Amino acid sequence: MKSSLSIIKIGGNVIGNESELAKFLSLFSELDGLKILVHGGGNLATQIFKRMGVASQMIGGRRVTDKAGLEVITMVYAGLANKNIVAKLQANGCNAIGMSGADGNAIQAHKRPVKDIDYGFAGDVDGVDANLLSRLLGSGLTPVFCAMTHDGKGQLLNTNADTIASELAIGLSGMYETTLYYCFEKNGVLRNIWDERSVIEHIDPEIYQELLNQGTIADGMLPKMTNCFHALKNGVAKVCIGNTIMLAQNENPYTTLTL
Numbered sequence: 001m002k003s004s005l006s007i008i009k010i011g012g013n014v015i016g017n018e019s020e021l022a023k024f025l026s027l028f029s030e031l032d033g034l035k036i037l038v039h040g041g042g043n044l045a046t047q048i049f050k051r052m053g054v055a056s057q058m059i060g061g062r063r064v065t066d067k068a069g070l071e072v073i074t075m076v077y078a079g080l081a082n083k084n085i086v087a088k089l090q091a092n093g094c095n096a097i098g099m100s101g102a103d104g105n106a107i108q109a110h111k112r113p114v115k116d117i118d119y120g121f122a123g124d125v126d127g128v129d130a131n132l133l134s135r136l137l138g139s140g141l142t143p144v145f146c147a148m149t150h151d152g153k154g155q156l157l158n159t160n161a162d163t164i165a166s167e168l169a170i171g172l173s174g175m176y177e178t179t180l181y182y183c184f185e186k187n188g189v190l191r192n193i194w195d196e197r198s199v200i201e202h203i204d205p206e207i208y209q210e211l212l213n214q215g216t217i218a219d220g221m222l223p224k225m226t227n228c229f230h231a232l233k234n235g236v237a238k239v240c241i242g243n244t245i246m247l248a249q250n251e252n253p254y255t256t257l258t259l
């Protein structure tokens with residue numbers, strides 16, 4: 001029987017809130033079993049772009065990244081956000097190791113081809129090195145991934161953190177029974193975005209289509225849901241979306257997705 005592995009993705013609004021981040025990292029550290037953390041930081045990057053007076057464009061929940069933008073992104077995601085989270089996990093007794101896709105060649109990707117839109121230095125994932133990650137996990141380390149990959153030719157690529165989480169979960173599902181958790185600032189996928197009590201507890205492809213038709217799902221939730229179903233179709237055992245408190249396994253409702 002395969003052992004269990006939790007892949008947990010933490011959203012940008014949690015990273016940007018010191019007390020929420022502390023609460024999440026404490027829950028994450030206490031979680032039993034093998035685990036990998038993936039963090040975004042899109043909001044933090046947007047704030048820093050603004051402070052620097054540099055424009056930054058999002059299309060369909062994905063960032064258009066030019067050369068100057070990639071430099072900022074690298075400093076914010078692989079530097080500031082990643083090292084801060086790793087240091088805080090160490091303080092919680094969790095032996096975390098900060099990773100990008102380039103480190104250990106853990107995630108191979110290619111620059112997204114230009115079709116209707118040129119996303120610039122945005123990466124599409126080709127594969128993950130499950131053996132490397134298994135060795136790290138086996139030696140008691142907890143990998144913490146930022147939203148960056150590389151193309152193997154020296155080019156770093158900005159890669160949606162939700163995509164990194166789902167590709168890691170898929171890549172490791174041959175070796176482990178993988179559960180993918182998307183933790184963000186809301187209680188789950190909401191029927192009414194202004195009402196935290198309106199959590200949709202179960203979504204399958206049919207309900208998903210209805211929600212899309214009704215316009216209930218928008219912005220960053222669009223790529224998140226695409227990633228969820230992509231993961232389920234490719235060997236991931238379970239996918240959940242909810243608040244950080246979801247990890248405490250209490251009575252609070254959250255969203256579970258199924259095929």
Ligand SMILES: Nc1ncnc2c1ncn2[C@@H]1O[C@H](COP(=O)(O)OP(=O)(O)O)[C@@H](O)[C@H]1O
Binds near residue numbers: 012041185
């Ligand atoms: N139906 C919905 N339920 C919950 N959030 C939604 C919904 N539709 C759109 N959203 C938006 O999607 C955002 C989450 O996407 P994103 O910001 O990319 O996630 P993350 O915080 O994980 O980085 C929420 O902050 C919310 O504004």
Ligand SMILES: CC(=O)N[C@@H](CCC(=O)OP(=O)(O)O)C(=O)O
Binds near residue numbers: 162
């Ligand atoms: C290509 C692309 O869209 N990259 C994302 C990576 C960060 C991210 O996904 O952060 P959140 O999870 O906090 O949204 C971006 O730069 O915003």
